[in-house]
Amino acid sequence: MPGGRLTQEERQRVAAGLAIGLSCAEIARRLGRPGSTISREVARNGGARRYRANQAQQATRWRARRRKPHPVAPVPAGTAGADPLLQRDFEHRFAEMMAGTGVPAMMARVLACLFTSDTGSVTAPELVARLRVSPASISKAVGWLEQRGLIGRERDGRQQRYLIEDHIGYQAWQTSLQSMALWVEFTSQGAELFGDSAPAGARMRATSRFFRHLVQDMNQAAEHWRQTVATRH
Template identity: 35%
Template sequence: MERDPADTSRHVERFAVAFTDAGMPRMPSRVLAALLATDSGRQTAAELATTLKASPAAISGAVRYLIQVHMVAREREPGTRRDVFHVHNDVWYEAIFHREPLLDRWAATFREAANAFDPTTPAGRRADTTAEFFEFLLGEMPAMLDRWKAHRTAKQQQEAREAREAQESQIAGR
């Protein structure tokens, strides 16, 4: 089924606004949205610039940011010197999974602050609560990510079963 380019463009911009509202810079939001809106999840910098009507420099900065936060990967197109950028199929899992070291660093930083500040002061209590929150997230995250993987695996197995059954039903109906 062919997509209406104007409709796709509207959705890309809506996705981008949602990402920007969540704190992601505008151009990386637009690049991520553009990649998510393609079936392949892949585009070259030139394709992204054309799709988004943006400069190559803006695309370069955006993909650099997205690579740094583990939402996009760079690959070399075989036989060329062109880079292709692709969004991970499970982009949100990848992004969260790679946040653990950052959360660990934040927990340690706030734990140090909580120990250094007077625990009876508002600043000391705030630092302690913040450290405790990040420590809690770190403790919960592995099990949550494992549950997500199990959920995805079960769903994929169910989809494969349904596809097999549909195919068998179609063959039997001939």
Template identity: 40%
Template sequence: MSTDDRLAEADDQRLAAETGDRTPRTGDRLAGIDGPLAERGGEAAGGGLAGRKEASALGMAGRDEEAVSRFVERFAGELAQAGMQRMAARVFAALLVSDGAALTAAELGERLRISPAAVSGAVRYLTQVNMIGRERDPGSRRERYVLHEGMWYEIFTRRDEILNRWQKTLLEGAATLGPGTAAGVRLSETAEFFQFLNEGLLQLMERWRERKSLGSPPPS
């Protein structure tokens, strides 16, 4: 079991002890609808300005927080199945549904009902893979974790660099093995596939830039 999984399990057990339920509800863990957060009106830890602004934005949006909670856990599960660390996936999903696309560590801990250590590990991972950034509130030492603007574009653009490196390495391997060997042919075909994939990806990225520049409507 990974460190993130152990932290997640410990947080689930702690929440179960607090609520008297062996199986924490999704809504409890994310939005605290039936727990301490409900009593505090959704304010962030410490009642800071950023937390109040975020709570106000959520209230103005008139969203169904229980439904939002279910979405966060569902999307986090999809990301985890794709290979992302479970706790990092939950933190990323929580930031994604935040109107300001930015939350403090305390706010993340309260929304997801996880420990400071779990938040720290998750944001460290997300920062290392450039999925989120850090910023400070003016006049404050408190950090906020923010989603990068155009993050999906940046993530897939970086795949271009990765595919190029893989293609180069595979071609070198094919040359080492020899073009007449079965393994050499296999590596050459794999390199050709990555080249094809990379060319298609670059074309898609260009089409995306054009689409956004034209102000195309979002999908229905």
């Protein structure tokens, strides 16, 4: 199906296309896939500069281990055996913690709801009922989270069901790496523009070196973790 999951061969073609500077739209056209399928694939697996076919395939295997849930309640169930009031209080504090680290408030609430659900999945109407917000607010929140590879989606009858990624920490780490890579790129440009002899140029050069070093260390740590997890399965 045009919108189905990509094969490993298709992922290799995506990586090859990105390597020669093709846009996601052009890659999608060549593969006969929707543009949104390719753009989500690239965004959730490191972005255009860090997309690797093998890593993307491994991440898909992680997500494929999840079984489709069969909820019996109109709102997502929490952790079995937990006191409902204590659970909701934790969910609220969890969302506040994420908001304090830079995640927009509504996105944090949705993510906290998914984290504390037994199934790790929920539909938009369930989120609307649980968080008591408008469908438009939920749509914006899940779009933001999906763009960053933090949640996925699958068809559940006529509805879309949103899923929290099993290895969300790895995905969040990759998003941070992309942000830091932009700092490296722009501060390097600034250093070249102003020159190292100028205070602004020297400041930017030092900043660029710092983030470059940080990106290298974080990349090594993320790859070590990925390989460690892969050997356990």
